[in-house]
Amino acid sequence: MRVGIDAIAIAVPHRYIALEDLARARGVDPAKYTHGLGGLEMAVAEPGEDTVALAAQAARRVLTGYDPQKLGLLVVGTETGVDHSKPVSSFVQGLLDLPQTLRVYDTQHACYGGTAALMAALDWIASGAADGRSALVICSDIARYGLHTPGEPTQGAGAVAMIISRDPDVLSIDVGISGTASIHVHDFWRPLGQREAQVDGHYSVQCYLDALGVAFAGWKQRASLRGIDSLARVCYHVPFCKMAKKAHAHLFGDVDYDAGAALHLNARIGNIYTGSLYLSLASLLSAQAAELVGSRIGMFSYGSGCTSEFFSGVVGPRAVERTADLADVLAHRERISVGEYERIMALTEPLPRNGGEVRFTGVVDQRRQYASS
Ligand code: CAA
Secondary structure, rough: OOOEEEEEEOOOOOOEEEEEHHHHHHOOOOHHHHOOOOOOOOEEEOOOOHHHHOOOOHHHHOOOOOHHHHEEEEEEEOOOOOOOOOOOHHHHHHOOOOOOOEEEEEEEEEOOHHHHHHHHHHHHHHHOOOOOOOEEEEEEEEEEEOOOOHOOOOEEEEEEEEEEEOOOOEEEEEOOOOEEEEEOOOOOOOOOOOOOOOOOOOHHHHHHHHHHHHHHOOOOOOOHOOOOOOOEEEEEOOOOHHHHHHHHHHHHOOOOHHHHHHHHHHHHHOOOOOHHHHHHHHHHHHHHHHHHOEEEEEEEEEHHHHOOEEEEEEEEOOHHHHHHOOHHHHHHOEEHHHHHHHHHHOOOOOOOOOOOOOOEEEEOOOOOEEOOO
């Protein structure tokens, strides 16, 4: 049975800053951020653009023209949820008025959470438990480190929503051919109650590469047993764009990573944690789907802490039309100054309006409220 990604959509905050502006404000050579880390811009979310709002917007887009009665499962992967108990997926179900017959929950393991959701959906369909139904998988996060920290230029925010189904149009996943690696490390974490992540930056890069090596070896061993020995492209988890290039060099030596295609959205949005691997896939397909139809893509997902998975899939027959407009999400954003970014990062209450289709409006009687237009 062919199972995989049938449709994909993205939502991002309304505002962004240019990394060269941030570098100048921090007294850093802009080339460090644009070449050393590989980014150009970074999405800035105000409190009204929270994980739920972004998830709901991405989900609404991916469901356009789709009958929600065909869904049986909704899973959100996130590491920046809004409640210790009520999952983001529950808010999304209500905001989009999705069927009450859905199984609804969140998955968490740092940036791997979205892949955990994807794998749950694939297994659910491949096992036959779905009984012909499809799944809605959403990755949504606000990546925050803190002003003046080394991680500051690697923040971002956004959501990627995907419909997972049989006979998928975008990417048919090689179910059963994946390699995993998990090690208990303190490379990146966020203690309860803190908005900003803690990170041991250089150590986290090494943890990522170590996990990648083990996960890739597992994939390679299983793939070779099925006669699969090559990949046309590889997409990686992208905490910052240079990391994908380091990862590619780690696996394949000193070869040029085709960064323009697989990273153009990541370079302009920043790290979106759970969604960043799928943002890279969206980048690649929105740029090169026509030449990649029928080709096998490698995918590496890394979640600090850590766990990781290397898997693969074959680009589907309708990937071109399904991904052509993904970059449009950048069209209506507003560039803001570093001063405005600093003001927004200090906010705890949502701005009155942010232009988003779905937005968090505040807490009433200890219940989070959302507006949808
Ligand atoms: N011009 C061009 N390049 C320059 C430069 C200049 N003027 N100055 C420095 N550079 C280069 C450096 O040579 C370096 O490149 P290489 O890594 O290829 O050698 C790069 O810019 C970065 O410089 P530093 O290492 O000195 O930067 P830093 O110490 O300030 O911080 C960082 C880098 C550790 C990645 C930091 O940004 C950070 O902590 N980021 C958050 C953690 C992170 O993203 N970790 C990734 C793995 S964990 C993960 O993937 C999960 C997740 O999503 C967080």
